[in-house]
Amino acid sequence: MRRIDDILNTVRMFEEENLDVRTVTMGINIDECSCENIERTSLSVYKKILSCARDLVSVCNNLTTKYGIPIINKRLAISPASRLLEGRNEADAIHLAHALDRAAADVHVDLIGGFTALVHKGMTDGEALLIRSLPNVLAKTQRLCSSINVGTTKAGMNVDAIRIVSDTILEIAQATKDKNGFGCAKLVVFTNIPEDNPFMAGAFLGAGEASCVINVGVSGPGVVKRAVERLIKDSPDVTLDEIAEEIKHTAFRVTRTGELIGREVATKLGVQFGVLDLSLAPTPKVGDSVGEIYQAMGIEKIGAPGTTAAVALLNDAVKKGGIFASSSVGGLSGAFLPVMEDHALAEAVKNGSLTLEKLEAMTAVCSVGLDMFLLPGDVDASTLCGIIMDEAAIGIANNKTTAVRVIPVPGKKEGEYVDFGGLFGAGTVTNVVSPDGSKAFTQRGGHIPAPINSLKN
Amino acid sequence: MKRHVISVLAPDRVGIVKSITTAITNLGGNIDGMSQTVVHGYFTIILTATFNKTLIQDEIREAILAQFDENDASVIVRPFEESLETRCHEEHERYILTITGKDRPGILKTLTTYLYESNINIEDYYFTIQGEHVTHIGEITIPRELDIKQLQGELQTLLSSIDLIATLQHENIFRATSEIYSIRQLLKGKS
Numbered sequence A: 001m002r003r004i005d006d007i008l009n010t011v012r013m014f015e016e017e018n019l020d021v022r023t024v025t026m027g028i029n030i031d032e033c034s035c036e037n038i039e040r041t042s043l044s045v046y047k048k049i050l051s052c053a054r055d056l057v058s059v060c061n062n063l064t065t066k067y068g069i070p071i072i073n074k075r076l077a078i079s080p081a082s083r084l085l086e087g088r089n090e091a092d093a094i095h096l097a098h099a100l101d102r103a104a105a106d107v108h109v110d111l112i113g114g115f116t117a118l119v120h121k122g123m124t125d126g127e128a129l130l131i132r133s134l135p136n137v138l139a140k141t142q143r144l145c146s147s148i149n150v151g152t153t154k155a156g157m158n159v160d161a162i163r164i165v166s167d168t169i170l171e172i173a174q175a176t177k178d179k180n181g182f183g184c185a186k187l188v189v190f191t192n193i194p195e196d197n198p199f200m201a202g203a204f205l206g207a208g209e210a211s212c213v214i215n216v217g218v219s220g221p222g223v224v225k226r227a228v229e230r231l232i233k234d235s236p237d238v239t240l241d242e243i244a245e246e247i248k249h250t251a252f253r254v255t256r257t258g259e260l261i262g263r264e265v266a267t268k269l270g271v272q273f274g275v276l277d278l279s280l281a282p283t284p285k286v287g288d289s290v291g292e293i294y295q296a297m298g299i300e301k302i303g304a305p306g307t308t309a310a311v312a313l314l315n316d317a318v319k320k321g322g323i324f325a326s327s328s329v330g331g332l333s334g335a336f337l338p339v340m341e342d343h344a345l346a347e348a349v350k351n352g353s354l355t356l357e358k359l360e361a362m363t364a365v366c367s368v369g370l371d372m373f374l375l376p377g378d379v380d381a382s383t384l385c386g387i388i389m390d391e392a393a394i395g396i397a398n399n400k401t402t403a404v405r406v407i408p409v410p411g412k413k414e415g416e417y418v419d420f421g422g423l424f425g426a427g428t429v430t431n432v433v434s435p436d437g438s439k440a441f442t443q444r445g446g447h448i449p450a451p452i453n454s455l456k457n
Numbered sequence B: 001m002k003r004h005v006i007s008v009l010a011p012d013r014v015g016i017v018k019s020i021t022t023a024i025t026n027l028g029g030n031i032d033g034m035s036q037t038v039v040h041g042y043f044t045i046i047l048t049a050t051f052n053k054t055l056i057q058d059e060i061r062e063a064i065l066a067q068f069d070e071n072d073a074s075v076i077v078r079p080f081e082e083s084l085e086t087r088c089h090e091e092h093e094r095y096i097l098t099i100t101g102k103d104r105p106g107i108l109k110t111l112t113t114y115l116y117e118s119n120i121n122i123e124d125y126y127f128t129i130q131g132e133h134v135t136h137i138g139e140i141t142i143p144r145e146l147d148i149k150q151l152q153g154e155l156q157t158l159l160s161s162i163d164l165i166a167t168l169q170h171e172n173i174f175r176a177t178s179e180i181y182s183i184r185q186l187l188k189g190k191s
Helices: A004-015 A038-053 A056-067 A090-106 A125-140 A159-175 A182-186 A221-234 A240-269 A290-297 A307-325 A343-350 A356-363 A381-398 B016-026 B057-065 B107-117 B148-160 B171-178 B183-187
Strands: A021-028 A071-078 A111-118 A144-152 A156-158 A187-191 A212-218 A272-280 A370-376 A402-409 A417-419 A426-428 B002-011 B029-039 B042-051 B074-079 B092-102 B121-130 B133-143 B164-170
Touching (some): A004 B092, A004 B164, A021 A038, A021 A240, A038 A090, A056 A240, A071 A090, A090 A125, A090 A144, A111 A125, A144 A159, A144 A182, A156 A159, A159 A182, A159 A381, A159 A402, A182 A187, A187 A381, A221 A240, A221 A290, A240 A272, A240 B171, A240 B183, A272 A307, A307 A356, A356 A381, A381 A402, B016 B029, B016 B042, B057 B074, B092 B171, B107 B148, B148 B164
Parallel strands (some): A021 A071, A111 A144, A144 A187, A212 A272
Antiparallel strands (some): A021 A212, A187 A402, B002 B042, B029 B042, B121 B133
């Protein structure tokens, strides 16, 4: 006989606390699809995706019924599309992008990632072409997402690439100005990009992965928040180490649900199970917020001194719970800080307690980086370049993944409100403290060498 | 070697299990299956035991009753039917049914009638009452050929008509969140 409390706790996680499997992402290697012309290449890619992912959505839906767990998104992540663009032109890049978008629509997934270029050390012609095509591609496709890796701890930082990407972000914003620059929400600029991350917009299939693999992303900030609230209600004087312990135990339970789903999806589709990524990924819904967890811990104003420590506590406890739950933990695994997608973070930015600079400090101890942050439409490329370089520096120096997904909103100024709708959420345009203050530095370009790995103080 | 199934019902007190197991062991029995609970002060146990000699059922029953005051316990002893244990469970899957809401007469009759008509077996069932609020938890085995989505819909419709909320989920999700076995072992059916 099971313990009644265990059963009711599990039911409560799904019914009341918004626990869900945020995404089941199928990774597909499309390297074999390169043909002599783009028409045949695109057709080959389309057929490969359909042959691998035709049953993905129906299998996921059946498991939702069986276990009573919502699987919110079913997605695809391909090997870097830039490899199919060597020796091609911009029209070819757009042709391929449309084929990917159509394939995603025809297997009924909501997003497909992997329009990706890995340029941390240098840039091939195909990678340069991919980046150049992004304004057109992201404006003309619905489901396609892109990521660019501009630095690694081993290779250092490709500042020349960051300068190009900064210009490109502004062009994407202009190309999608009728949607408040929404195209930028489909591009993530990474450092130390993970090869098995199932979350969008940054998912792609890395070189070391199997040809077809299932990676699962589980969320559950609501479950963690309620666990912290219950603990504090029962013991008002609870210490931070006891909070960390409670989060760890909760993360264990959440992680296990993800692995259960991932392994069953993989078995039913006859493909390899890859990783389980437990990342506290919020949605704009109240009760599904990472910011609310910090508030439950006692951070009344998110961004106040102590917030970075709260992020570190949460991120570490989530990882520890996940690691004990499963030997297949990978991806990003930790706490996300996507400002627009989290109503508590968005509110903190709106009321001024959370600035971009404080957020940057928080990203040094969270699992990703500056995410879904709205900037004024007139932000200049050198400021964007500086933002990306700072975030990349944090990732490179700390041997962790960092990322930048910022949206310059054409025609909007600091303080104005923008709503993308759905999971992408809403927020307030905010500026950096000192725009235009580092132009001479960022314009030097070049390459920041890899950091020393001894004398670590 | 002879296997029996034994059931005992008695007012609860400290030492009942010790009394029953002592009686069985003294008869040369080895207990190989057991479930016991207490409901509102009444103790009940069901167990299976294999004896190293042939015994008639009354010998076992009398030995157990001797451990209790007169008329204090009811004991049933029956020969174990092997065919029941080997009945094929591969044709069934185990689900957990939870029902919550305000208590009222007839919940169990309504539910069990539906389960019976759907050929669904109840293997374990318990509920708790706090004030007017009741929580039922049933461990049930569902024939594989039944459509789970349809069952979920019908149960929700049936029970919402008497202001109750029902959920039906495969047992593995509860094992995954409450046990520490690896998920791979769990999916292979190990425990």
